Amino acid sequence: MSAADFLFAPEVQKLLRVAYAAPDQPFSSSELARRSKLAPDDVARTLEHLVGSGILKRQKPKADQADTVSVDRTFIFHDELRSIALKSFAAAEPVRSMLRTKFKDSVLRAFVLGEDQDGTVELLVVHGQLTPDEAAMTAACQKLSKSIHRHLKMHVISNARFNSLTPRDPLASKLAAPSALEIIALGDTKARPPVERAGLLQSAKKKLAALSRPSA
Template sequence: MSAADFLLSPAVQKLMQVVYAAPDHPYSVNELTQRTKLEPSEVDATLEHLVKSGILAKQKATADQTETVKANRSFVFYRELRSIALKSFAAAEPIRSMLHSKFKNSVVRAFVLGEDNDNVIELLVVHGAVTPDEATMTEACRKLSKALHRHLQVHVISNARLEGLTSRDALTAKLAAASAFEIIAPGDTKAQLPTERLGLLQSARKKLAALSLSQHRSGSQ
């Protein structure tokens, strides 16, 4: 098995999803087995590879605690791996899947804005003509937070609000940050944008043009 295949294996993804949700928390094999639903033998074998590669750090057993592992922050590619996890199996993929399955008729765009020092993932959801039901969205995010082992901070705005953002809006700076990335782009779902309403000036000009055409026809008869 190559290094790339190993990092992309389901067992590694399940373990890293749990560990990166709380990188400084020491996990025992039993705790990781319960959280990942993997077989103990598979957890043991995967942890051995992760520790040998330097991705995880092992802590020896003490008188009152069994042997544990946690994320190795000193690993040379720690930040890169954590970013990859956030942009794939640890956040982006499950969030995208949830929005596609439950809100495909309302969500037109979605962005992960990043995560803070408490491992809270900030999410921006943009809806079109149909506004997602607030209670349904709250419950779906609650269940997903539990599955991801980390909290979701969710902003829900209309597409018109997104397009109307100015440089003074806090969301503008967050969307422009290096940590932000789009997980649902326009056209990825069945959601439709609302029918644009004509502005007052445009509407008046249209009515005036129609009136002029009517008068011209009457005069030529």
């Protein structure tokens, strides 16, 4: 198995999803099996590879306690691997799937803005003509947060607000950061863009012109 194949093996992704959600927390094999929903044998076998590769490290157990592992921040590719995890199996894909399934009629665009050291993922959602139901969005985020073991911080703004962002706006600076990732682009969902005011004015002018024409 190549290094790339190993890194993106389902068992590895599931374990790293748990580990990177709480990078300073030690996990026992049994806790990892419970959270990842993997068989204990699969967890034990995958952990050997992850520890041997330097991605995870073992802690010396105290008396009457099981061995534990945690993320090794000194791993040479720690930052890159954490970024890959955020942009793929650990956060981006689950969030994309949730938004496209539950809010396909209202979410026009969506971005992962980044993740802090505590594992909180910051998201930006741009809505179209329809505004996502706040209670439904909150409930969906809470459910997903428990599933991926990450806190979600969601910003929901209109398309007009998005288009009017200035470089001084905190959201604009986060969108320009290398960690930002667009997970839903225009056209990915059934959400309809809002009707622009200019379009409404033009339509009104046409109707007025039609009404003012002399009848035959």
